[in-house]
Amino acid sequence: MTNHLADNQKIDMERFNQVFFEECAEHLAEMEKILVSLADEEPDDEQLNAIFRAAHSIKGGAGIFGFQDMTVVTHVLESLLDKLRNHEIAFAASMIDLFLSAGDVISMQLAGHRDSAEVHQESVDLIRAELQKVIESASPVAAVELERSLLIEDLTDKNLLADTGSLNCYELMFRPDIDLFRRGVRLENLFAELEDLGSLKVEAVVADSEDFSSFDPELCVTSWKLLLKTDASEADIRDIFEFVAEEEQLDVTLIADVSDKSVVAADAAEMSLNPLNGGASIPAPALSAESVGIKVGRRAYDKNELAPSAYGRRGVEAESSIRVGVTKVDQLINQVGELVITQLMVSQAAGLLDPVLHEGLHRSLQQLERTTRELQQSVMSIRLVPISIVFSRFPRMVRELAAKLGKTVELKTVGDSTELDKGLIEKITDPLTHLVRNCMDHALEKPDARVAAGKDACGTITLRASQIGGRIVIHVIDDGAGLNRKKIISKALERGITASETMSDDEVWQLIFAPGFSTADEVTDISGRGVGMDVVMKNVQSMGGRVHILSEPGKGTQITISLPLTLAILDGLSVAIGDEKFIIPLNSIIESLQPAPGSLKTVNGKNVVYVRGDYIPIIPLYQLFNMQARITDPANGILVLIDVEGEKAAVLVDALLDEHQVVIKSIETNYRKIDGTAGATILGDGRVALILDVGSLLQMRKNLLNYNK
C-alpha cells in the first residue's frame, strides 16, 4: 500500500517537473529574446526587470522542485541583475554576452534534468565564476552579500532603507497555537499586512521536539520571529494580530530606533547565521516558512517596479494561455469534423421537407450551420501558432555568426504574427536555420568587399512571413553577392550532374538542391559541406511545400518557401470515377479540360493529349485502380492536368464534382498504405473518399507500362 502511494507521488512529481521544464524553457527564451533585442544598448528598467523576473522565476522553480544545481548559476545571475536594476553596478555591453552564456548553461542544466543530457560542470563553474567576478569587480560589498539569503538583500535594498528618519525596529515573537491553520488563518496575508506598515523580515522557528512519525501537517508547530521596521506604534501592530493571536502568544519588543543602516544590516546578517531551514528534517513547516519568505520577497520586488503596469501585465500573461496537450486538441478537431458532417446530413435530410411548412426548422438549421462553421474555424485555429516562435531564435544566431565570420549583419523580420500549424512550425525550423546560415556564410560579403561593391557595409537578411490565400509564404532575402551561375554549373558538371550553359536561371538554381552540392571553396564549421539545400528541399516537400529561388548577381538572393496553412486540411477537387469519389489536391492541378477531338493522339499505343504545344500522357485511373469506370475513352471524359515537380500528366476521370477543403485522415492508422493515395477524408454524406497522391500516380503509371511490356 505504501509502495503504491510512493508510486503515485512519483508520477505526480514528474508531471509537475514537466510544467517546470516548460516554464523554465519559456523564461529562458524570454530572457534571450530581450537580451538579443538590446543589441549592446543599455537596457531600460522595464527590460532589466523582465530579465530579472525570468531569472528569478527559474531560480524559484528550480529551488522548489529540488534542482539545486540550477539555482547556483541563476542565483548569481539574479544577484548581478538585481545590482544592475538598482543601478549599483554600471551596465557594460560585455554583460549581454555573459548573460546569454549564462542562459545557455541554465538550459544545458535544464536539458540535463529533462532529457538526461550531458552537463559540463566546468562550464557551469566557469560562468558562475565570471558572473561573480563582475559583481565583485563592480562592488566589493556586493560579493559578501551574495552569499547571504535573498531576504537580506531585500532588507539592505536601498529602496527599503531610503527613508529611515523616524523608524522604530520591533522584534515580534509570534507563537501561535497549534490550531492556527485549522482556523483558516492565512499567514501570508498577515505578513503582507504587517509589511504595509514598513519593512518586514520573517523567520520561522521550528519546534525541534516534534517527532516526525506523529507529525501532522495541519498543525502549526512553527513559531515566527519577525523583524519589523516601521513608524507605526506597538498598538498598531497588535491590532493586526487581533483576530489571530491571543495576547500572550505575541511578544513585541522595541529593539532600537533605526537611524543608521548598519544596525539593520548587522541584525539581518546575524539572523542569516541563524539558519532558516533549521528544521529541514520536518519538511512541511520548513516549506511553509520558505514559501512565505518567497512571497514576501516577491512583494519587495514588485515595489521596485513601476507598480500598476507591471502588475497588470503579469496578470494578463497569467490569464492569456493555458497548456493543453496536442492530442486533446486533435481529438477536438476530429470531433468537430464529425459534427460538421452530421450537421450536413441533417441539412440534407431537411432539404427534402417543405420549406413553407417547416420554416422554423430551416431557420434553426441555418443557425446551426453558421455556428458549426465558426466552431470549426475556432478549433482549427487552436493549432495555429505565430511564426515568431521560429523567427525569434535567429537574432542570436545571426549575432554570433556575424561575430565569428567578421561580418556585420542586420536581421529584419516581417510578419512575425503570421500563424501556421504547430506541426509545421516544428518542421520548418531546421530548413530556415539552414537558409539563414547559408546567407550568413556564403551570400553576404565581408564589410570591405561590400563597400567596394558600393553597398552598405552592413549586410541585411530579411525574414518575411505572410499568408497568401491558403498558403503561408516565407521569404529569406539577403542583399549579398547573389548566386554564381557559372560556378554552380561548373560544380554541377564536376559532380556529374547534367548541366549546361543554355539552362535557364531557374533551372540552374534548382541544381543547388542536389544532394551534396556546395559551391563553397572551403568547408567551414558553419556550412559548405553540401548537406543543406537538399535537406531543405526534402523537408519542405514533406510538408507539401515548395521552394523557389530568385537571384541577381551583386544584388542578392530571395528564397521563397510556400507551405500549406496546415497539415490537417487540404484544398481538393472531388472527382468521380464509377461509383467512387476521389480527391485530387488542388495545389497539383493546373487545369481541367474536355479534350478536343483532334488533340488526342497515341504514342506507342498509349494515349496522350496535346495541350498548348505539349504532349501530355493520360493516366487512366480506372485502369491503375482496377475499377469500373463509366468512361474509358478519353474523348468522352474529363482530363485533370496535374503537375508534379515539373512532370505533367492528365488524369482521366468521369466527372468533376466539387471543390472543397477536406480534413486529411490517415488510412494507415488502421490499415496499410494504399498505393496512389495520400490518405482519406470524409465527405459531406459521411462516406470515405481517398485522396490521390499524384506523385505516386505517375510512378504507378510507369510501373504499369513496364509491366505491360
Add this chain to the structure above:
Amino acid sequence: MQTGQEIAGRGGTNIPSEFLTFTLGSEEYGIDILKVQEIRGYDPVTHIANSPEFVKGVINLRGVIVPIVDMRIKFRVGEPTYHEFTVVIIMNVLDRVIGMVVDGVSDVVALSPDQIKPAPEMGSALDTDYITGLGTVNDQMLILVDIEKLMGSEEMQIVDRVNQEEK
C-alpha cells in the same frame, strides 16, 4: 457479474474467459470479448484499389477510417450478400480498429480453461494456426480464434510487413 465470476474462480487456475460467438457458414466461432469494440450493421464502403477481394473497403466510423474485411469471402464459406441483417464486428486488435463481416453474431459465453480442448488438425475453414482451441457450449462446438494473430497474419494483408514478399 464478471468480477463475481473471477473471484469465484480465483481458488484454482479455473478463471473463465468470455467469448463473443458468431457464425460463418455452418460453423460457430468465438473470439475474446475484450477485443470487440462494437457490433453494427453493414454500411456502404469505399472500395480500395488493388486490395484483396476480401478487403471490402473502408468506412467512416465516427471520424475514424476503418477497414472492413469479409471473412465469408476470405474463407469461402457462406454467401457474401449484404443486406440490413449483415453484421460487422468492430474489433480492437494490434492497436488498430478493424471491422469483420460475419454471417451472424450469436451470443456471449463464458468458458473456463478446462472447457477448452486443444484443436486437432482438421478441415475447418480457418488454418489451425489461428485456432486456440475448441469449446463446447450446449452440445455445440465452438472454434476459438486468436483474432490478433489472424488479423496480423501475412495472408490478411492488413498490416504492412517490412519485407512484403507477396505481390
